[in-house]
Amino acid sequence: MIENARSIDRTATVLLLLGSVFVLLPLAFVAITATQSYGDFLRNNFSLLPGTHFWDNVAAVWSLTDLPRQIMNSVIVAALVSGGKCFLAFTTAYAVVFFRTRYVPLVYAAVVASIMLPIELRVITVYQVASNLALPVNAAANTGGLWAVLFGAPLDLQLNALDSYAGIALPLMAQGAGTLILVQFFKTLPRDLARAATMDGAGPLRFMADVLLPLSKGPLLSLFIYFFIGGWVDYMWPLVAASSPEMQTAVVGLARLGPGMEEDIPNYPLEMTGAIMVTVIPLVLIALTQRRIVRGLALSEK
Amino acid sequence: MTKATRAAGISLAELTKSYDGADVIPELTAELVGGQFTVILGPSGCGKSTLLNMIAGLERVSGGTIRFGEREVQDLEPKHRGCAMVFQNYALYPHMSVFRNIAYSLKVAGLSKAEQRERVGRVAKMLGLTDLLDRRPGQLSGGQRQRVAIGRAIVREPSVLLFDEPLSNLDAQLRHDMRIELAELHRRIGATTVFVTHDQVEAMTLADRILVLNQGRIEQFDAPREIYHRPASVFVAQFIGAPPMNILSVTGNGTGLRVPGGPLLVRSPRRGDFRLGIRPEDITLSAGEPLPDGIPVTPVHREDLGSHNVVTVRLDGGAKLRVTMPFGSSLDENSDLFISLPRHRLHLFEPESGRAIRNAFEDQKARKEEYV
Amino acid sequence: MSNAFFRNRWLPFWLASPQLLVMFLFFYLPVFLAFFWAFHLERPFGGGSQFVGWANFQRVLADQEFWAALRRTVVYMLLASGSSILVALILALAADRAVRLSPLARNLLIWPKAVAIASVGVIFLFIFNPFLGVLAPLNEVFPGIWNPRINPLHTWIMIYIANIWSAIPFTFIILLTGLQAIPETLHKAAAMDGAGPWRRLRDIQLPLLTPQLFVAVVLEVADSLSGSFGLIDTMTQGGPGGATNMLVYKIYVDGFKAYDLSGAATQTAMLMVVVAGITALQYLFLEKRVKYER
Numbered sequence: 001m002i003e004n005a006r007s008i009d010r011t012a013t014v015l016l017l018l019g020s021v022f023v024l025l026p027l028a029f030v031a032i033t034a035t036q037s038y039g040d041f042l043r044n045n046f047s048l049l050p051g052t053h054f055w056d057n058v059a060a061v062w063s064l065t066d067l068p069r070q071i072m073n074s075v076i077v078a079a080l081v082s083g084g085k086c087f088l089a090f091t092t093a094y095a096v097v098f099f100r101t102r103y104v105p106l107v108y109a110a111v112v113a114s115i116m117l118p119i120e121l122r123v124i125t126v127y128q129v130a131s132n133l134a135l136p137v138n139a140a141a142n143t144g145g146l147w148a149v150l151f152g153a154p155l156d157l158q159l160n161a162l163d164s165y166a167g168i169a170l171p172l173m174a175q176g177a178g179t180l181i182l183v184q185f186f187k188t189l190p191r192d193l194a195r196a197a198t199m200d201g202a203g204p205l206r207f208m209a210d211v212l213l214p215l216s217k218g219p220l221l222s223l224f225i226y227f228f229i230g231g232w233v234d235y236m237w238p239l240v241a242a243s244s245p246e247m248q249t250a251v252v253g254l255a256r257l258g259p260g261m262e263e264d265i266p267n268y269p270l271e272m273t274g275a276i277m278v279t280v281i282p283l284v285l286i287a288l289t290q291r292r293i294v295r296g297l298a299l300s301e302k
Numbered sequence: 303m304t305k306a307t308r309a310a311g312i313s314l315a316e317l318t319k320s321y322d323g324a325d326v327i328p329e330l331t332a333e334l335v336g337g338q339f340t341v342i343l344g345p346s347g348c349g350k351s352t353l354l355n356m357i358a359g360l361e362r363v364s365g366g367t368i369r370f371g372e373r374e375v376q377d378l379e380p381k382h383r384g385c386a387m388v389f390q391n392y393a394l395y396p397h398m399s400v401f402r403n404i405a406y407s408l409k410v411a412g413l414s415k416a417e418q419r420e421r422v423g424r425v426a427k428m429l430g431l432t433d434l435l436d437r438r439p440g441q442l443s444g445g446q447r448q449r450v451a452i453g454r455a456i457v458r459e460p461s462v463l464l465f466d467e468p469l470s471n472l473d474a475q476l477r478h479d480m481r482i483e484l485a486e487l488h489r490r491i492g493a494t495t496v497f498v499t500h501d502q503v504e505a506m507t508l509a510d511r512i513l514v515l516n517q518g519r520i521e522q523f524d525a526p527r528e529i530y531h532r533p534a535s536v537f538v539a540q541f542i543g544a545p546p547m548n549i550l551s552v553t554g555n556g557t558g559l560r561v562p563g564g565p566l567l568v569r570s571p572r573r574g575d576f577r578l579g580i581r582p583e584d585i586t587l588s589a590g591e592p593l594p595d596g597i598p599v600t601p602v603h604r605e606d607l608g609s610h611n612v613v614t615v616r617l618d619g620g621a622k623l624r625v626t627m628p629f630g631s632s633l634d635e636n637s638d639l640f641i642s643l644p645r646h647r648l649h650l651f652e653p654e655s656g657r658a659i660r661n662a663f664e665d666q667k668a669r670k671e672e673y674v
Numbered sequence: 675m676s677n678a679f680f681r682n683r684w685l686p687f688w689l690a691s692p693q694l695l696v697m698f699l700f701f702y703l704p705v706f707l708a709f710f711w712a713f714h715l716e717r718p719f720g721g722g723s724q725f726v727g728w729a730n731f732q733r734v735l736a737d738q739e740f741w742a743a744l745r746r747t748v749v750y751m752l753l754a755s756g757s758s759i760l761v762a763l764i765l766a767l768a769a770d771r772a773v774r775l776s777p778l779a780r781n782l783l784i785w786p787k788a789v790a791i792a793s794v795g796v797i798f799l800f801i802f803n804p805f806l807g808v809l810a811p812l813n814e815v816f817p818g819i820w821n822p823r824i825n826p827l828h829t830w831i832m833i834y835i836a837n838i839w840s841a842i843p844f845t846f847i848i849l850l851t852g853l854q855a856i857p858e859t860l861h862k863a864a865a866m867d868g869a870g871p872w873r874r875l876r877d878i879q880l881p882l883l884t885p886q887l888f889v890a891v892v893l894e895v896a897d898s899l900s901g902s903f904g905l906i907d908t909m910t911q912g913g914p915g916g917a918t919n920m921l922v923y924k925i926y927v928d929g930f931k932a933y934d935l936s937g938a939a940t941q942t943a944m945l946m947v948v949v950a951g952i953t954a955l956q957y958l959f960l961e962k963r964v965k966y967e968r
Contacts, residue, residue: 012768016779019765088693095686100678107690114701120900124929124938125704174700194679204680233790235904251790255908282788381868393859397881407867
C-alpha cells in the first residue's frame, strides 16, 4: 500500500499460506483416509496417497450404520433450531427496538443475559426440565399443598420431550445472540420508517410484516445459515437429549461410531468417510455463503 | 519574504502513474515554486489525489522524478520526505487525545516529552486549540477536528505542506472561515503548499498558482487571474466561473464567425470550424433599439440570484447563451432583445483539441492590460 | 436517536412472549434448578427433594478431583482462548493486507466452523494416533516419542491444537472485520507522521482493534469452556489417568453416569457463578477502556 512493503507482504503471504495449510491439512488427511479400504489401511497405516475405495466406504457406512437416518435428524434439528431462533429473535428484536413501552429494556436484558451461560453449563437441569415440561405447572399448582387439598393428590402432569425433535431443538433455541444481532440491525434502519408507515395507515403488526420483514430478508438469511450450521454442529445437548441411535444427530452418531466397531484396530477409513458425510452439508454451505455469513456476523459487533 | 525563500520548491519531471496498465497520469512535468500556495484543481477522477499522494510518498510513482529542492524524493518513504498532509476526512486517531494526535509525529521522531509539549503548545495556541488538548476527536466539532488535523501537519514545521480536499466536509460558513484562516496560516509559516480541490472558489481565493488537471494532464498552470481571463482550453474555460463560460461551435467563412444557421457573431477573416467562448458577465444584453453589431435573441429563462440575474437566451438557429446582469438592471422582456459580444472579450478555441488560439482577434492584446 | 416509536402497552410483550417462554423453560428455570438442587438432595426411590443446606457444597469442596478439574478448566479457558486469539489475530493481520492469497485464505479459514467440535475431536484423535496417525513414522524411529494416550503433556498439546483449529474462524472473522473498518487514511496519516508498518501496528491497528479483541476474548473464553466437552468426550474421556478431566465433562459424568444430581447441580451452580463473574469482570474493567467514537 504505502511504502516499500514487499517484505511485509511476503511475510503476510507466508503466514496466510501456513494458516491455510493448517486448516486444510487435517481435512486432506480425512479425505485421503476415506478413500482407502480397511485392508490397505492395515497394511500401510497412515498414507498420503489417495486410494480408490471412497464409494465402497460410503456404501458401507450407508448400510452398516445409523448415519443416513442421523444425517436426516441433523437436517431436521438444525432447521428447527435455526428457524426457531430466527423467528424468536425477529419478534423480540422488533418489540425491543420499535416500542417505547417501559418494560421493554428489561425483556431485552433478560434475553441477552442468556448468552453468558451456554447450554453446556446448564445441561444437567435442562435435561430435568425437558424430561418433564410440566414441571413448573406442577410446582405452581402444588405450592403449599393446595392441589392436594382440593383434589386429594398433588398434581403430577408428565410431558417428556426427550427423544423427540422438539425436545432436542427447543432448548438449543434458548440463546439470545440472534436477538442481539437483529436489534443492532434494526437500530441502523432509518428512524422515520415506522412514522412513515403509520402515516400510511399501517398498524404495528402490518408494519412488521410489510416493511420490517422484507427489509430484514438479508440479515435473516445470514442468521438462518449461521444458526443452521450452529445447530448442526451442536454436540452435548443432542447427545444427552436423544438416547436411541434413531433420534441422535449425525455429529453424535459419528462420535459413537468408533466404539461400535469390533475390530482391534479401529476402521479409520470408515470413520473418516463418516466424518466427511457428517460434515459435507455444513461445509458446502459455509464455503458457498461465506461472504453472507461474514456480513451477517459483522453486524453483531457494531 | 525570508521564509518563502527557505522553503524548497517541488519539481515534477515526466511523472507517470498507471494502475494495471491504465494510465492515471500519462506524463506530467511541472515546477512548483518554493513557498508558494499551489492549488491542484480538477474534477473527481482527474488524478489530482493520485498526484498529491505521489508527492506525499503514499503512492509509488510508475516513472519520472519528484524533487524537493535539490533532493530526489520519489523513492523515499513519506517520513523521509519532510512533508506533512491534511486529509479530507481529517484522519485523526480516534483513540488518542488532541494532544497526542498533534504530538504523534514528534513522538515517532523521538523528541523529548518537554519538547513535544513545547511545540504542541505553540501550535495549539496558534490554532486556538489550547483548551481542547485533553479531548478525544469524537468530542470535537467539524471545524475543531479540521484545526487539529492542520495542527498535526504543521507541528513538524514541514517544508512541504499538502492538503487533500480539506474543506469539503465542512458547511458553507465554516468553509469560508477556514479559507481565510488557511490563507493567513500560509502567510505565517511560508511552507510550500499543495492544495487539492475540485472547488473553483477555493482555488481562486487561496492559490498563488492553479494547476488545472484533466484526465491526468495539465490543462493550464497559471495564476488565478490568468486562468480566469485567459483560459488555455475549453476545459479550463468551462471549469472555472459560475455560471461557466458560454461555448459555441462556430464556422468561419472568411468574413465572420457564425453558429450554423444562425446570425453573424463576430467579424473575422478566419475560415473553418472553431469554438467561440464568452463569459456570461462579458455579454451586454439590451432591449428595444439594436446596438451596433447587436444580435437578436429570444429570452428562455431567468434566474434571480439576488446579487445578479442569470438570463438564458436563444440565438436564431437554436444555440443558447447565458448572460449575467447586475442586480437592479431591468429588462422589458416583451420588447425585442439584443446581445452584443465585445470583441476583446471573446475566446477562440480549436475545435478538436479545445486549445485556446491566443490573440485570435487583432485587437485583443488590449485585454491583458485591462485586468492587470 | 432511537427507533422506538410505537406506544402499545401489551403488544411488545406478546411479541416477545414466545422468546420469553423458551428462555424461561430452558434458561432461567434450569439456572434456578441448578441452585435449587445445590441445596437439596433427591429422596431415594423418587419423590421429592429434601433441603440439606450447604451439605452438597461441603461434599463437593472436599473433593480433590473437583479442585483439580476446576484448576484445569480455568487454565484451559485462559490458554485455549489466548492461543486461538493469538493465531487468529496473526492471520487476520496478514489477511488484512491486500496480498493475492488473501481472498482465498479468507474463505478457507472459515471452513473449520462447519466441523462440529466433536467431529474435530474424532478427526484429530485419528491424526494424532501414535501408531496409525501422522506421527506414526516418527514413533517407529523413536519408539514412544509421541503418545497422547499415556503422556498427559502430549494429550494437552493434541487438545490445544484441535481447539485452535476449531476456534480460528469466528475470532478471525471478528478481528478481520475490525481491521478492515480502520480507515485507510489513518494508515496514511500515520505514515505521514513517520510511523513505519510495525509502529502503525502498535500505535494504530492494535489500539483501534481493542473493541473487537474484547468481543473475541469474551466469546472465546465462553466457547473454549463449552467446546471442551466435545473434545474431551471424543478424544480422552478425561484421561490419561484423569489428567484432562475438566469441570464440564466431570459434571456430565457425575450427573449422567453416576446419577449424582445434587453433586452435578452443585458444581454447575459454582461454575455458573465463576463464568458469570468472569464475564461481569470483563465488562466492568475492560469494556470501558475499549469504547471510543470512530
